[in-house]
Amino acid sequence: KEEEEEKEQPAVNKGTILFFNVPLHGHVNPTLDLVAALVKAGYRVVYYAEKKFKDLCCATNAEFVAYSSFCDVDFKASRTDRNIYNTAKEMIEAAELIVDGCVEDLRKQNIYAILFDVSAVWGKFLGEILNVPTVCCFPGLAPQWRFAFSSTTVVSRFLKDRYSGGDHLRRSKEVKARLMKKYPLKDFSVTMLFTGSPYYNLVFTSREFQPYSQNMDQTNFLFMGPSLSIRQSQATDFPLQLLDDNAGKVVYISMGTLYTQDPKFFTFCIETFKNTEYFVVMSVGRTTDIASLGEIPNNFVVRGFVPQLEVLQRTSAFVSHGGMNGISESMFFNVPMILLPKTVEQELNANRMEKLGCGINLGPQETVTGKNIVRAVGQVIATPTFRENTQKIRDSFAKAGGVAAAVDAVEHIHEKEIRQGVMAALAETQQNVYEYFSTGAFAEDPAEGDQDSSSSSSSSSSSSKDHGPSLFIP
Missing domain, CATH: 3.40.50.2000 (Glycogen Phosphorylase B;)
Structure with missing residues (x-):
């Protein structure tokens, strides 16, 4: 030994x-x-x-x-x-x-x-x-x-x-x-x-x-x-069971660590999804005062930090700014995306995702409407080809x-x-x-x-x- x-x-x-x-x-x-x-x-x-x-x-x-x-x-x-x-x-x-x-x-x-x-x-x-x-x-x-x-x-x-x-x-x-x-x-x-x-x-x-x-x-x-394994975390205090209970309807919203100081966008998301069939997990960043967002609906979990890898394993659609880290993780777990890019790099990422049939690029978050984002979420969840295409990218990662x-x-x-x-x-x-x-x-x-x-x-x-x-x- x-x-x-x-x-x-x-x-x-x-x-x-x-x-x-x-x-x-x-x-x-x-x-x-x-x-x-x-x-x-x-x-x-x-x-x-x-x-x-x-x-x-x-x-x-x-x-x-x-x-x-x-x-x-x-x-x-x-x-x-x-x-x-x-x-x-x-x-x-x-x-x-x-x-x-x-x-x-x-x-x-x-x-x-x-x-x-x-x-x-x-x-x-x-x-x-x-x-x-x-x-x-x-x-x-x-x-x-x-x-x-x-x-x-x-x-x-x-x-x-x-x-x-x-x-x-x-x-x-x-x-x-x-x-x-x-x-x-x-x-x-x-x-x-x-x-x-x-x-x-x-x-x-x-x-x-x-x-x-x-x-x-x-x-x-x-x-x-991409390589993800060293970032696996134990989400001991996160209500993952709620996501399991709402399988097939979970929408994850995260705009990354650099662009989380925008409470107006988060309140927009709450108003957009509060009366829908979806169960929403929203990461707002550690610097956002969650109380300032108003009443949190029953179909929402809002946190300053979200164990992203664990959540993505239970997610049906991922709304994101289009950073490559989030894209790689989303493809790894076979989750189609709704992309709201902010930078040139993110715009290119979003264009690539849309061309490969792995997501929908709605353009900057400042111009998106609630109706468009809900429609896009419904489209990527209901259309099997999105997951078929994300699976192809996941397979390419494995190879x-x-x-x-x-x-x-x-x-x-x-x-x-x-x-x-x-x-x-x-x-x-x-x-x-x-x-x-x-x-x-x-x-x-x-x-x-x-x-x-x-x-x-x-x-x-x-x-x-x-x-x-x-x-x-x-």
């Missing part, structure tokens, strides 16, 4: 892996299984995030470092200015503070690899400065320009934000100039910060869910699917590489060639964007083809096919 236990112990001293993330549950949660698996494989993993994520990260047996322990970076959990250029500005400003605060200490360490969330661009910068291989983690879709600009809503958002985002862009360029002066960084565009890694990229969904995945070189991208494939990729990261084609394709991407705005049409825009990862198109390594992921801002 002692020999068996000894064999189960992970190998030690394989090397130190740094993991840099942003302070959002939708970005941290998907990485936890991967981190736990890397630790079990024998790596020392040091996870960098805000201190409120310490317990979650330490549960993986990783070491934890709070950004506040070495710099004064201030991530704003709820932005009043959601201009996409402001987001880019905030990330590059954070990058300067974080790199300045830790780079000298990291120079003294023997680092095997750096993993970073696509938004945590300082991870990529540190990889360049320290000459360490990097792996980028995409918690959601890896954006493709053809897919992004197939949406008139997204195009309008880009145009509006570009018109009003001049000051954000100017300040971003000032930070870039300082970074380039202080560190040996390759030139980069501040409007195309979120470009992944030239070494390797992990996408936390399947090739079937990713639009235009056939254009993404599988030697540089692994579609590993994806998973955490084991991701660990294998990290273990062989030093054998990876730097894929200059990924970076070169970004120049082509930007040119295509400019052409779009000047002509209103794409040249040689093929229809979305076979998503089978075994097809020859999905494994193409030519730069014309290899459109690396990016925040495609003209």
